[in-house]
Amino acid sequence: MLEIRNLHAGVEGKKILKGIELVIRPGEVHAVMGPNGSGKSTLAQVLAGREGYEITAGEVIYKGKNLLEMDPEVRAREGVFLAFQYPVEIPGVNSTYFLKAALNEVRKHQGLPELDAIEFLAVVKQKMQLLELNQDLLRRSVNEGFSGGEKKRNEIFQMAVLEPKLAILDETDSGLDIDALRIVASGVNKLKRADTAQLLITHYQRLLNYIVPDYVHVLFDGRIVRSGDRKLALELEEKGYDWLIKEEAQPA
Amino acid sequence: MHSNIDFMIQAPQTRQATEANPYLESFESFEKDASVRTPSWVFPIRKAGIARFAELGFPTLQNEDWRFTNVAPVRKLPFKPVFEYSRDGVTKQRLNALAFAGLKAHRLVFINGHYSEEFSSTFPERTGVRITSLARALITDSALIERHLASYASDEKNAFAALNTAFFQDGAFLFVPIDTTVEEPIHLLFVSTANEAGATSHPRNLIIAEKGSRLTVLETYASLSQGPYFTNAVTELVVGEGAVVEHCKFQDESMDAFHIATIHAHLGGHSNFTAHSMAMGARLSRNDIRTALKGEGAECVLNGLYVTKGDQLADHHMVVEHAKARCNSHEYFNGILDGRSRGVFHGRILVQPEAQKTDAKQTNKNLLLTDGASIDTKPQLEIYADDVKCTHGATIGQLNEESIFYLRARGIGLDTARTILIHAFAGEIIERIKCKAAREELDNLVWDRLEQNPQIAQKH
Ligand SMILES: Nc1ncnc2c1ncn2[C@@H]1O[C@H](COP(=O)(O)OP(=O)(O)OP(=O)(O)O)[C@@H](O)[C@H]1O
Numbered sequence: 147m148l149e150i151r152n153l154h155a156g157v158e159g160k161k162i163l164k165g166i167e168l169v170i171r172p173g174e175v176h177a178v179m180g181p182n183g184s185g186k187s188t189l190a191q192v193l194a195g196r197e198g199y200e201i202t203a204g205e206v207i208y209k210g211k212n213l214l215e216m217d218p219e220v221r222a223r224e225g226v227f228l229a230f231q232y233p234v235e236i237p238g239v240n241s242t243y244f245l246k247a248a249l250n251e252v253r254k255h256q257g258l259p260e261l262d263a264i265e266f267l268a269v270v271k272q273k274m275q276l277l278e279l280n281q282d283l284l285r286r287s288v289n290e291g292f293s294g295g296e297k298k299r300n301e302i303f304q305m306a307v308l309e310p311k312l313a314i315l316d317e318t319d320s321g322l323d324i325d326a327l328r329i330v331a332s333g334v335n336k337l338k339r340a341d342t343a344q345l346l347i348t349h350y351q352r353l354l355n356y357i358v359p360d361y362v363h364v365l366f367d368g369r370i371v372r373s374g375d376r377k378l379a380l381e382l383e384e385k386g387y388d389w390l391i392k393e394e395a396q397p398a
Numbered sequence: 399m400h401s402n403i404d405f406m407i408q409a410p411q412t413r414q415a416t417e418a419n420p421y422l423e424s425f426e427s428f429e430k431d432a433s434v435r436t437p438s439w440v441f442p443i444r445k446a447g448i449a450r451f452a453e454l455g456f457p458t459l460q461n462e463d464w465r466f467t468n469v470a471p472v473r474k475l476p477f478k479p480v481f482e483y484s485r486d487g488v489t490k491q492r493l494n495a496l497a498f499a500g501l502k503a504h505r506l507v508f509i510n511g512h513y514s515e516e517f518s519s520t521f522p523e524r525t526g527v528r529i530t531s532l533a534r535a536l537i538t539d540s541a542l543i544e545r546h547l548a549s550y551a552s553d554e555k556n557a558f559a560a561l562n563t564a565f566f567q568d569g570a571f572l573f574v575p576i577d578t579t580v581e582e583p584i585h586l587l588f589v590s591t592a593n594e595a596g597a598t599s600h601p602r603n604l605i606i607a608e609k610g611s612r613l614t615v616l617e618t619y620a621s622l623s624q625g626p627y628f629t630n631a632v633t634e635l636v637v638g639e640g641a642v643v644e645h646c647k648f649q650d651e652s653m654d655a656f657h658i659a660t661i662h663a664h665l666g667g668h669s670n671f672t673a674h675s676m677a678m679g680a681r682l683s684r685n686d687i688r689t690a691l692k693g694e695g696a697e698c699v700l701n702g703l704y705v706t707k708g709d710q711l712a713d714h715h716m717v718v719e720h721a722k723a724r725c726n727s728h729e730y731f732n733g734i735l736d737g738r739s740r741g742v743f744h745g746r747i748l749v750q751p752e753a754q755k756t757d758a759k760q761t762n763k764n765l766l767l768t769d770g771a772s773i774d775t776k777p778q779l780e781i782y783a784d785d786v787k788c789t790h791g792a793t794i795g796q797l798n799e800e801s802i803f804y805l806r807a808r809g810i811g812l813d814t815a816r817t818i819l820i821h822a823f824a825g826e827i828i829e830r831i832k833c834k835a836a837r838e839e840l841d842n843l844v845w846d847r848l849e850q851n852p853q854i855a856q857k858h
């Protein structure tokens with residue numbers, strides 16, 4: 147589904163990603179961990195098509211196509227979804243209006259008929275239950291005045307409505323209380339299908355108790371320095387990143 | 399400081415005495431027309447108006463109040479007041495295509511400044527309410543009008559208001575007696591059909607809301623033609639003690655037209671006045687909005703939006719005078735400027751010594767969609783009382799890149815994302831319109847205009 151080969155990217159001459167290699171197949175859940183500033187969000191943003199990052203080498207193939215050549219909206223319509231680490235507040239843009247417009251863009255792209263207001267509301271009702279989200283939030287402007295946790299939950303709610311093929315969750319767990327974490331995780335699990343994949347960026351092994359990853363990768367200084375199964379996450383929790391970094395420093 | 403101002407008025411005088419000539423000549427023939435002389439008390443007012451105009455002349459860029467707006471193109475127009483009513487190809491159908499024309503409201507239609515009975519329609523309201531043409535009311539309600547006309551729109555320093563006083567022929571007269579509510583909005587529709595350069599109309603509206611009354615007025619200026627005509631409007635409002643008045647002006651003139659309008663509102667104690675000013679049309683437009691808070695506890699909201707493109711210029715010049723204690727004034731103006739268009743915002747807040755516990759707020763936010771667009775924004779606070787809360791702020795910026803990316807990352811195309819954000823910026827202003835039907839119509843209208851505007855999508 148997604149193949150990242152030797153991806154190098156940076157901003158204004160600053161190198162951030164320095165040769166990422168990652169392959170994600172349908173049905174898989176991958177977790178990416180790594181210290182602050184190692185480039186996790188940059189990877190997520192580059193995959194979603196954020197402008198301002200220079201891609202200096204490498205390629206990203208998504209469903210057989212060159213992902214890096216697509217506009218961000220085309221990526222989204224093709225099923226790439228990024229749950230933002232810091233969702234932006236957009237005053238004056240009604241949440242319901244925004245999400246309906248987004249869903250209909252995705253549907254149009256997939257050759258499906260657009261939903262009218264009533265059909266859309268039915269979808270929304272169902273997905274809100276999934277995330278136990280307060281319906282009031284949808285009457286407000288996008289993310290405006292939402293609490294940190296509400297913003298994160300709202301990202302996953304959007305994911306539930308848009309039903310992406312590849313979901314990238316950038317620290318969706320940070321800022322969630324224990325109950326919210328459980329709700330969000332169970333929501334994410336319910337959205338998992340044989341033909342979809344998930345890339346979770348997180349600092350905490352706790353999330354991985356709820357969403358069990360098939361693979362865990364450690365990103366350090368712009369490269370994946372170690373991959374393993376979920377045991378790697380437990381090991382990191384116990385020992386921190388230091389031992390890995392030290393091992394990394396010693397030539398094998 | 400005073401001598402300074404005197405000097406400014408004096409300096410251009412000799413030059414402009416000659417420039418004003420066509421206006422003086424025109425006035426001489428105009429005054430011979432018997433119809434404009436009735437009732438007789440009007441004539442000295444007109445005469446004073448033309449004298450004032452002759453003295454002031456057209457403002458120049460040296461005039462502090464006109465520093466950013468050059469009215470030379472207006473001055474250079476041939477002066478051709480439209481003296482007669484003519485239907486001029488207007489049909490019900492063509493009118494219906496204009497903003498607010500389909501809205502349930504009392505409707506007074508004016509064609510090139512003249513009342514059109516055939517296209518106007520009102521329905522019965524409570525006793526004493528007057529919704530009629532000023533020219534007619536001058537005959538039927540002469541004494542009442544005499545007490546008010548030209549006593550609020552001070553033309554001391556306003557040459558255009560003076561010109562209007564000299565030449566006005568018609569406009570609306572609205573009167574709401576004590577403790578009376580006019581249920582439906584009153585829509586004043588000013589339509590221009592003029593193709594001729596310099597065809598000029600001087601609409602004059604007088605709106606009196608007595609103590610404890612309630613009233614909503616929609617004032618629209620629209621065009622069925624393209625010519626460089628000139629609208630020079632004056633609206634005087636008297637908002638009585640405890641009265642609640644909402645006034646929504648929508649300026650949608652032809653893109654070649656010149657539009658200059660003065661709104662003077664006089665607010666009694668504990669009254670509540672909201673003035674919306676939406677400027678979308680005209681090559682050059684200027685709105686002078688002057689609100690005098692003359693009774694304790696009065697409140698006013700001045701809420702405006704200008705959306706310009708091409709070579710348009712939209713100028714808003716506000717003076718809020720806090721004359722008495724415990725009054726609030728809030729000004730919110732947003733501008734969306736495209737192409738090489740220009741915006742001007744000048745907000746003067748004057749707090750008189752008596753006006754303790756004044757709360758005055760002013761914000762002006764601007765969205766520049768191109769590098770060629772520009773805005774001159776200038777707050778001016780003059781405070782002569784000591785217990786006062788006055789704030790002002792202005793911003794000038796582009797669309798937020800992060801917001802655009804967020805929308806795109808959900809599948810919304812770049813053009814639509816930009817339109818959504820611009821619309822949201824306009825929405826901040828539009829949502830303050832209390833009259834629901836007008837608010838919804840304007841919201842749709844702004845959205846449609848933004849979608850039609852090809853330039854919006856151009857800049858990344
Ligand atoms: N637009 C930018 N301009 C300048 N520096 C940037 C930009 N984006 C990222 N960086 C830098 O690149 C590095 C990687 O940032 P990134 O946000 O990808 O880290 P992260 O792994 O997500 O960290 P965290 O765990 O704190 O979220 C940081 O040093 C950051 O300051």
Ligand SMILES: [Mg+2]
Nearest residue numbers: 186187188231
């Ligand atoms: Mg990050």
